[in-house]
Amino acid sequence: MHIPVLRDEVIHHWLGDPRGFYIDCTLGGGGHLRQLLPHLSDEAKILAIDKDGEVLRQTAATLSHPNLRLVNGDFKDLDRFLAPGEEGQAEGILIDLGVSSFQIDEPQRGFSYHEDALLDMRMNRNQPVKAADLVNQLSEQELSRIIFTYGEEKFARQIARAICKYREKQAIETTLQLTDIIKQAVPARSRRDKHPARRTFQALRIAVNRELEALEECLPKAVEALKPGGRLCVISFHSLEDRIVKKFFAEQARTCICPPRQPVCNCYYQPSLEIVTRKGITPGEAELEVNPRARSAKLRVARKIVVLSNREEE
Numbered sequence: 001m002h003i004p005v006l007r008d009e010v011i012h013h014w015l016g017d018p019r020g021f022y023i024d025c026t027l028g029g030g031g032h033l034r035q036l037l038p039h040l041s042d043e044a045k046i047l048a049i050d051k052d053g054e055v056l057r058q059t060a061a062t063l064s065h066p067n068l069r070l071v072n073g074d075f076k077d078l079d080r081f082l083a084p085g086e087e088g089q090a091e092g093i094l095i096d097l098g099v100s101s102f103q104i105d106e107p108q109r110g111f112s113y114h115e116d117a118l119l120d121m122r123m124n125r126n127q128p129v130k131a132a133d134l135v136n137q138l139s140e141q142e143l144s145r146i147i148f149t150y151g152e153e154k155f156a157r158q159i160a161r162a163i164c165k166y167r168e169k170q171a172i173e174t175t176l177q178l179t180d181i182i183k184q185a186v187p188a189r190s191r192r193d194k195h196p197a198r199r200t201f202q203a204l205r206i207a208v209n210r211e212l213e214a215l216e217e218c219l220p221k222a223v224e225a226l227k228p229g230g231r232l233c234v235i236s237f238h239s240l241e242d243r244i245v246k247k248f249f250a251e252q253a254r255t256c257i258c259p260p261r262q263p264v265c266n267c268y269y270q271p272s273l274e275i276v277t278r279k280g281i282t283p284g285e286a287e288l289e290v291n292p293r294a295r296s297a298k299l300r301v302a303r304k305i306v307v308l309s310n311r312e313e314e
């Protein structure tokens, strides 16, 4: 059983009242939830979500709690998964972004550039669009934009051009076909540090699963779901995700929205979040030694602000 990313730090912030209502938006292999459960009483309620039905089924069999509710769905629809009376009640919410080890290590899922498989990369296998559809159907310009934006790949144009040239002769169906095209397209000196296909695969995965859109939709719904004082914990794995979380937290934590040149604040703006981890928490050397995949992880935590009624303020 693997140790989940930033295990102790996540439990420290996620856990509050042992009888509370907890949400795991990204159940995956259940690593974090398995660590939380022993701290909870039987009265606690847990909602665990994953858009990958296979992962959810496998993990469900390994977890037990009398009030555990599992939902196969996208966390962008979090509000729809709450039972009546649960809105504004969550003690803690965890969003651990990206793919699970189960998905990466399963070659047929097509996430890995090391193993030959159909170029799939769908977390939800009921959705129609696979990575192969993107590389075979998008225009060169659109491919280049996706690889540059979501992969932060400086050779995006060269890679997109090589993909389009290759598919004039033959469709791109497998992970290793794409890996070979990328290797040919990038200069030899750039292949030294990290795998040359890493950024392109990340970009296609984000595009196929609409990962950033889902995160943007979920964050405000997560705040709504929290009770005052409840905590929202988000683990991101690359700068694009982290930027969205950081910006959202900063916006929700603002105490004033007066125009910048106005000398005195008169908006009395009520923030909805208080930032708990100003810089974000990253794994230490000891964790990285046993789990190198945690290298880019960053945990950000914010607490829902207790809104004072007028009577309490007086």
Ligand SMILES: C[S@@+](CC[C@H](N)C(=O)[O-])C[C@H]1O[C@@H](n2cnc3c(N)ncnc32)[C@H](O)[C@@H]1O
Binding pocket: 004, 005, 025, 026, 027, 028, 029, 030, 031, 032, 033, 049, 050, 051, 052, 055, 073, 074, 075, 076, 096, 097, 098, 099, 100, 101, 123, 211, 214, 215
């Ligand atoms: C990094 S793993 C979670 C690992 C888990 N915390 C653990 O310790 O085992 C991320 C999981 O979130 C799921 N996921 C990613 N985006 C999702 C979304 N928008 N809605 C629901 N599940 C999502 C993936 O299918 C994957 O299983």
